[in-house]
Amino acid sequence: MKVSDKMTRNLRVASPDDTIQQAARSMAECDAGVLPVGQDDRLVGMVTDRDIAVRGVAEGKALDAKVRDVMTPDVKYCFEDEDLDQVSRRMGEQQVRRLPVMDRNKRLVGILSLGDVAMGEGPKPAGDALSGVSRPGGEHSQTGGPRTGPGA
Template identity: 75%
Template sequence: MKVSEKMTRTVRIASPDDTIQHAASAMAESDAGALPVGKDDRLVGMVTDRDIAVRAVAQGKGVDTRVSEVMTQDIKYCFEDDDLDQVASNMGQQQVRRLPVMNREKRLVGILSLGDIAFGEGPQPAGEALSGVSRPGGARSQTGGTGSAHSR
């Protein structure tokens, strides 16, 4: 199965110049924990609810802080024609819960989450990814980036 068969195609995009309050509101409206950050028709980062909590609120930054100050710039992503099982395995190894999905021209076409993988696929690929994501330690950190199949 390909990533394109399970990904969410409707994705809200934040601007690096948006405030974290605007990004948080967009996440709430979309019932999402992350937003891709785009500028000039290119993906330049990801901002998560955790980024806002740890890199802004915990540091005493205000609601007018720009997304660019708290987003993860080291973007990991997958391609829409990648094999879903392989991407799920990579998500577990790299400890990420969601990935932007790109076409081969490196344009954002969706987002893939653990929930997307789990819905209708049964326990195997989602379980492997979840056990990796839930493992303590690893490449993820409170102040650093995430990882998966491909890097920007």
């Protein structure tokens, strides 16, 4: 099965110049916890509700702070024609719950979430991804690295 068979196609895209309040409102309207961030027809980042809460609100940023100030600029992605099982394993290895999906011209065409992987594919691909994502720390954690100290 290919990624294109499971990905979500209808997306809202935030601009790096949008405010975090605008991004949060868009997330609420489409009932999503993540928005791809695009500029000049290119993917330049991802912003999550957690980014807004932890990198925005918790750090005292105002509602008019820009998405670029809280987004993750290093975006992992997959291609729509890739094998779903392989991408699921990569999601676990990279510890990401969602991946933007690109066509071979590197244009955003969708997003793949763990929920998309789990729907109808049985436990194997989703379990592989979830076991990796659930490990503490990782490159895309809010602190940017592995957890250390008490409770790590």
